[in-house]
Amino acid sequence: MAKTKLTFTYLFLIVAAFVSIFPFFWMIVSSTNLSVEVTGGKLLPGAHLIDNLHKLTESVDIWNAMWNSAKIAISTTILAMLIASLAGYGFEVYRSKAKDIVFNILLLSMMIPFAALMVPLYRMLGQVTNFIPFIGIDTPAAVVIPTMTTAFLIFFFRQSTKMFPRDLLEAGRMDGLSELGLFFRVYMPTMKTSYAAAAIITFMSSWNNYLWPLVILQTPENQTIPLLISNLGSSYSPDYGVIMIAIVISTLPTALVFFLMQKHFVAGMVGSVK
Amino acid sequence: MKTADPALNTGKKATRARMGNRVKEGITGWTFVGIAALLIFIFFFYPMIQALILSFQTGTGMNLKFNGFDNYTRLFTDSMFLTAVKNTFIYLIFQVPLMVILALFISVLLNDKNLKFKGFFRTAIFLPCITSLVAYAVVFKYLFSSDGLVNAMLLNLHLTNTPIDWITDPFWAKVTIIIAITWRWTGYNMIFYLSGLQNIDSSIYEAARIDGASAIRQFFSITVPLLKPIILFTSITSTIGTLQLFDEVVNITKGGPGNATTSISQYIYNLSFKYSPDFGYAATVSYSIVIMIIILSFIQFKVAGERNG
Numbered sequence: 001m002a003k004t005k006l007t008f009t010y011l012f013l014i015v016a017a018f019v020s021i022f023p024f025f026w027m028i029v030s031s032t033n034l035s036v037e038v039t040g041g042k043l044l045p046g047a048h049l050i051d052n053l054h055k056l057t058e059s060v061d062i063w064n065a066m067w068n069s070a071k072i073a074i075s076t077t078i079l080a081m082l083i084a085s086l087a088g089y090g091f092e093v094y095r096s097k098a099k100d101i102v103f104n105i106l107l108l109s110m111m112i113p114f115a116a117l118m119v120p121l122y123r124m125l126g127q128v129t130n131f132i133p134f135i136g137i138d139t140p141a142a143v144v145i146p147t148m149t150t151a152f153l154i155f156f157f158r159q160s161t162k163m164f165p166r167d168l169l170e171a172g173r174m175d176g177l178s179e180l181g182l183f184f185r186v187y188m189p190t191m192k193t194s195y196a197a198a199a200i201i202t203f204m205s206s207w208n209n210y211l212w213p214l215v216i217l218q219t220p221e222n223q224t225i226p227l228l229i230s231n232l233g234s235s236y237s238p239d240y241g242v243i244m245i246a247i248v249i250s251t252l253p254t255a256l257v258f259f260l261m262q263k264h265f266v267a268g269m270v271g272s273v274k
Numbered sequence: 275m276k277t278a279d280p281a282l283n284t285g286k287k288a289t290r291a292r293m294g295n296r297v298k299e300g301i302t303g304w305t306f307v308g309i310a311a312l313l314i315f316i317f318f319f320y321p322m323i324q325a326l327i328l329s330f331q332t333g334t335g336m337n338l339k340f341n342g343f344d345n346y347t348r349l350f351t352d353s354m355f356l357t358a359v360k361n362t363f364i365y366l367i368f369q370v371p372l373m374v375i376l377a378l379f380i381s382v383l384l385n386d387k388n389l390k391f392k393g394f395f396r397t398a399i400f401l402p403c404i405t406s407l408v409a410y411a412v413v414f415k416y417l418f419s420s421d422g423l424v425n426a427m428l429l430n431l432h433l434t435n436t437p438i439d440w441i442t443d444p445f446w447a448k449v450t451i452i453i454a455i456t457w458r459w460t461g462y463n464m465i466f467y468l469s470g471l472q473n474i475d476s477s478i479y480e481a482a483r484i485d486g487a488s489a490i491r492q493f494f495s496i497t498v499p500l501l502k503p504i505i506l507f508t509s510i511t512s513t514i515g516t517l518q519l520f521d522e523v524v525n526i527t528k529g530g531p532g533n534a535t536t537s538i539s540q541y542i543y544n545l546s547f548k549y550s551p552d553f554g555y556a557a558t559v560s561y562s563i564v565i566m567i568i569i570l571s572f573i574q575f576k577v578a579g580e581r582n583g
Contacts, residue, residue: 006389010389012380013389020457021401026417041423094306111567115518115538115539115542115560117317118546119328120557183306208407214543225406226521233412234528238416
């Protein structure tokens with residue numbers, strides 16, 4: 001009885017794992033094959049990886065798109081970490097009734113769908129373009145600024161701060177550290193794992209963001225990687241091998257982050273609901 | 275009396291210093307939280323106020339004028355909007371429960387202490403989460419095309435005699451979208467359930483087993499009630515996510531065939547940036563999603579609360 005149950009468990013999990021992995025396998029294998037071979041259903045690696053890469057770099061500037069995405073994702077992550085951790089720390093360490101009310105109001109912003117924000121934000125940035133051109137429409141800064149503060153991340157840091165040993169603050173005060181000094185010199189180094197987890201979540205969502213860059217970025221030179229992939233995917237005569245190599249390249253940074261920091265990754269996601 | 279008691283004086287000074295500290299701490303605290311609060315106000319709440327004003331206006335570009343509740347009454351006669359709402363609710367009703375049940379089931383299987391290769395299974399099933407929505411949508415579009423690999427496999431296994439029109443048939447296109455979202459998010463939800471399961475004391479299960487409770491009985495009487503807060507959390511986030519569906523629909527079916535897969539977010543995008551821009555009406559449509567999110571989250575809370583009692 002227990003044995004049949006275990007057999008069923010293995011069978012089910014093998015199928016689930018296969019379904020989960022197969023599209024990855026297919027896109028990697030297809031990136032080494034010619035378009036005709038991909039449509040022919042070839043599932044073995046071929047010898048056309050370099051050809052496909054050449055064809056891709058001749059038709060679109062993928063490295064530029066990668067650079068744009070990296071710039072945006074890295075600056076969003078750094079700014080988001082600073083702003084959200086400072087707030088999460090502030091809400092918990094300098095706790096007061098009034099701040100708790102503000103905190104709950106901020107949480108309401110998690111219910112707002114981005115589609116509802118997109119038009120007003122677009123109009124706001126359109127007005128800003130006249131005064132401060134480098135944060136207006138069609139600039140990388142315009143992608144970063146409205147997306148760098150999320151209530152989710154503030155919530156995450158507030159939850160993490162509950163685990164932070166307060167005695168360290170008293171000790172720091174004795175040593176004559178200022179309140180800001182306490183945050184940078186005591187809190188930040190102690191909370192390294194929380195920062196790692198939050199950074200991964202933020203980097204991934206910024207790297208993969210599609211709708212807002214689609215609205216705000218217009219010239220091809222400013223294109224981010226999801227915009228480039230989307231354009232490639234909507235062409236009428238797709239070259240499958242070429243598109244798959246583009247997708248593989250675009251997934252490498254997030255895959256790398258995931259495999260290098262898997263522990264932090266899972267801890268971050270789960271920590272946020274506890 | 276003119277010369278004040280020095281002890282009293284220092285006492286006063288200390289009190290003043292302490293009060294000064296408290297004020298200083300107050301200012302520091304508010305500065306720390308204030309930056310984020312201000313940014314959230316500017317980039318979330320202020321645009322929502324703008325959208326509310328816009329939703330009562332009509333016109334293009336900057337030539338907007340108020341037209342009362344016209345935009346709101348237009349919603350009920352706008353067949354495109356009604357189709358988008360219908361499509362979004364079809365995704366919601368089928369996809370969210372399917373994914374929650376699947377993720378719950380997999381995590382219970384993975385929680386078996388006799389199971390080997392746990393780490394491998396967990397990583398494999400979680401892996402879809404590292405892809406961008408656009409990238410996996412494009413991969414799925416090709417896998418599910420009429421001459422794609424999925425049809426080839428189904429034909430080879432004799433599960434079907436004619437290729438299925440996964441992308442171009444109104445019914446199957448919705449199925450494809452649902453399969454795609456389920457593939458991308460099941461592992462994500464599974465991680466939450468797994469962490470919840472680890473917090474359940476195994477002695478509860480042992481006691482149930484001694485009492486002769488079957489595995490199914492244990493699942494419904496122990497696992498589900500104890501995981502309820504997490505199930506509620508994942509249901510709400512999935513519901514909000516589905517109501518905002520955009521990337522997959524745009525990149526797999528472009529909303530087609532006809533408008534069979536168009537989502538509400540896609541319709542808002544089209545109204546604002548694809549058709550001749552109608553920001554006022556687009557804002558009205560976006561408020562309809564806000565209202566739906568509030569109502570659905572409220573219902574989910576209520577349902578969970580009652581089961582609790």
